[in-house]
Amino acid sequence: MKKLKLKSILSITLTTLLSFSLVACGKSTEKNSSALDKIKQNKKIVLGTCADYPPYEFHKEVNGKDTIVGLDIEIAKSVAKDLGVELEIKDMKFDGLLPALSSGNIDFIVASMTPTAERAKSVDFSKIYYKASQAIIVKAENSDKFTSLESLEGLRIGAQKGTLQEEIAKTQIPNSKVKSLPKVTDLILALNTDKVDAVVMEEPVAKAYAAHDKSIGLTNIKVVDEEGGSAIAVKKGSADFVKALNETIDKLQKENKIDEFVIKANELQD
């Protein structure tokens, strides 16, 4: 009887051990085929972006067809070309990009995303491909009225939901009443219809909107931004993918292509 019990305990332990090692094997083969391998196998890479952001990404009618263009799109095209795969573009809300990446709905994000320490906990980032300052826009007639972050004290400040600008609005403007909206186009409308008093925005984007909408003005307010810059985001644990992205960025930077892309994007807006 005792012997039998020992035997069955032994066999249970063995089975458990065996199934653990099987699970471990399963995991390791899964790991071997990286996100990058999958992209190469599918011959397609899916970009997630938020096309409300000239000159980075915006909608433009090209040959009678609505097209997403801009600096980030050129970068994404270069990535696809270097990997030898086709590029598919998905336009979504900025705050939907990180969830879409973790659920596998998109393969990479090029959306002028700042590689903050907080985000780096859940995704991997390439090196920074472009740096820009932050700016504050108001109604054109008020652009001389506001001269410092303090001059905006207690006002209604707009910022895009889930962005660095939202943080800036909350932390750098005293007693600000922050209104976060999903799209930058919503923020412009909110400013024009007096729903907000000012909007925090990446400077090139602020300039692009102000250049095309005379009712909007840029202030001279200086915003502190230590984390600033744009990088490409991919799923966590994609070292080979990040390496490939950095190679593309290095090459583009060496050939001065990034500046060319910005100039081209600015021209396309006119």
Ligand code: ARG
């Ligand atoms: N750089 C800012 C951030 O990462 C804002 C980016 C917004 N991008 C966009 N395509 N709307 O939080």
